[in-house]
Amino acid sequence: MPKSRKASGKVQTVAAPPFSRSLRKGGNADGKIAIAIMAAGKGTRLKSKHPKVLHEVGGKPLLAHVIAAATKVVPTADVYAIIGHEADRVRAAVAHTGINFVLQQPQKGTGHALMVAREALAPYDQVIVLSGDAPLITPETIARLRDFHASHNAAMTMLTAHLQNPTGYGRVLRKSAKSDEVLAIVEEKSASPAQKRITEINSGFYTFSTATLFRYIDQLGTANPHGEFYLTDMAAILRKAKERVVAVAAEHPNEILGGNTRAELAEIDQHMRRAKCEQLMQDGVTILYPQTCVIDADVEVGADTILEPFVQVLGNTQIGSDCRIGSYSVLNNSVIGDNVILRPGCVLSESVVKAGARLGPYSHLRPGSDIGEGAHVGNFVETKKIRLGKGSKANHLTYLGDAEIGEGVNVGAGTITCNYDGVHKHQTVIEDGAFIGSDATLVAPVRVGKGAYVGAASCITKDVPPDSLAIARGHQIVKEGWVKAKRQARGGTK
Numbered sequence: 001m002p003k004s005r006k007a008s009g010k011v012q013t014v015a016a017p018p019f020s021r022s023l024r025k026g027g028n029a030d031g032k033i034a035i036a037i038m039a040a041g042k043g044t045r046l047k048s049k050h051p052k053v054l055h056e057v058g059g060k061p062l063l064a065h066v067i068a069a070a071t072k073v074v075p076t077a078d079v080y081a082i083i084g085h086e087a088d089r090v091r092a093a094v095a096h097t098g099i100n101f102v103l104q105q106p107q108k109g110t111g112h113a114l115m116v117a118r119e120a121l122a123p124y125d126q127v128i129v130l131s132g133d134a135p136l137i138t139p140e141t142i143a144r145l146r147d148f149h150a151s152h153n154a155a156m157t158m159l160t161a162h163l164q165n166p167t168g169y170g171r172v173l174r175k176s177a178k179s180d181e182v183l184a185i186v187e188e189k190s191a192s193p194a195q196k197r198i199t200e201i202n203s204g205f206y207t208f209s210t211a212t213l214f215r216y217i218d219q220l221g222t223a224n225p226h227g228e229f230y231l232t233d234m235a236a237i238l239r240k241a242k243e244r245v246v247a248v249a250a251e252h253p254n255e256i257l258g259g260n261t262r263a264e265l266a267e268i269d270q271h272m273r274r275a276k277c278e279q280l281m282q283d284g285v286t287i288l289y290p291q292t293c294v295i296d297a298d299v300e301v302g303a304d305t306i307l308e309p310f311v312q313v314l315g316n317t318q319i320g321s322d323c324r325i326g327s328y329s330v331l332n333n334s335v336i337g338d339n340v341i342l343r344p345g346c347v348l349s350e351s352v353v354k355a356g357a358r359l360g361p362y363s364h365l366r367p368g369s370d371i372g373e374g375a376h377v378g379n380f381v382e383t384k385k386i387r388l389g390k391g392s393k394a395n396h397l398t399y400l401g402d403a404e405i406g407e408g409v410n411v412g413a414g415t416i417t418c419n420y421d422g423v424h425k426h427q428t429v430i431e432d433g434a435f436i437g438s439d440a441t442l443v444a445p446v447r448v449g450k451g452a453y454v455g456a457a458s459c460i461t462k463d464v465p466p467d468s469l470a471i472a473r474g475h476q477i478v479k480e481g482w483v484k485a486k487r488q489a490r491g492g493t494k
């Protein structure tokens, strides 16, 4: 048992954005509940050079999901992430959420994580403790834990789950099968064979009355196989001190799954994506073979849009209504208007596609592409940092980079904007109604005026005035009878 404890926790507060009050209990309007998210561990079982809580499921870090749930229950200013291993990286990845950070250095166990957060948490009446590696937790379940604690007048309330395979988890020893009261939590490594048969497990989510927690937390010891301060030991300590320790079982056991191994991360990712597809389908989106689609947590899709098999919709992508997204398309952080058709195999990053546009098959929109209303971008067309105006078309085998293209422009097959001189990038401007013949090369900086024509296979190096025709290619020479004369000279027929 440690006689003295050195709290090395440093608290940093960042300005908090507004939060949703829907799950906040009216009686706690004075904000006396904090949420502490334990996120300092290394994640040894992942065998990774990256910190565990930054491993991604559903397209974002484990910790980001837990923060999103927490900030729906208490104001962001009352959420504390306890970080330690690779703390700077973890902090940088989620600092934008506006939560607070407490530094746990070194990491001596889940109990120690709460010890170092004492100074930050002591002003609160109650603290809800979440695990930064268990991202399926919902705001509703956190609120249930909070309410169960209040209605049972407990010092410690833990969330539990009944699992078919409880291996690896801490087991919950209830006073009796039907009792809400808990005697202790036994970690897998210390459990007797009989205790290992208990299928009710400790989820790693708790709530404590802070005064009671910090009155007894120094009684935690390290006499266990890991030599760590286990937060789970608080159950037996509080019990011995005649404090009330209770457990409430999760309605959906999947919610407590933690990502300790790559296999568990894959399982959580699948849960999350299946739930995302189900939610979108409930909202009126058709998903063909949803088990083949990869849709990130923050994606939005409008009603009557159809996602074909093997589509990936990633990041903050928003897709409008009545669209059709063809198989093997990958959309990342892009905004798609209504009535857009993506034929199969389109790859879009950080791009905007306005209503009624048609893309693909196999169009590649790189960052900064803005495709206008009703515009067409066809197969093997690559774009980057361009604006393609309303109703304009670039249908075949073309590269358009650093270009401002007006409305009603026709870009012929094989057109290339030569935007790079080896040192700098230059801009191409094609004004409204211009017609660019096939196989044209437009050497930037260059401007093709309104309504102008560029002859096929031209290499345009000078501006083309409006309504004019520019042809810049070798003249065709025809030598009549040349082949016949050669043939006769050889004395043959071929």
Ligand code: UD1
Pocket: 038, 039, 040, 041, 042, 052, 053, 082, 083, 084, 104, 106, 107, 108, 109, 110, 112, 113, 131, 132, 133, 134, 168, 169, 170, 171, 185, 187, 201, 202, 203, 204, 230, 231, 232, 258, 260
């Ligand atoms: C923990 C519980 C176990 C429970 C399981 C549920 C303990 C001793 N055991 O085990 O009863 O069944 O969760 O998933 O608590 N962390 C810190 N600082 C540390 C150590 C860990 O912040 O010093 C963080 C980790 O980053 C992680 C969380 O606490 O996010 C849980 O730690 P982890 O090592 O994953 O605990 P488990 O072995 O899963």
Ligand code: CA
Pocket: 131, 133, 258, 259, 260
């Ligand atoms: Ca864990």
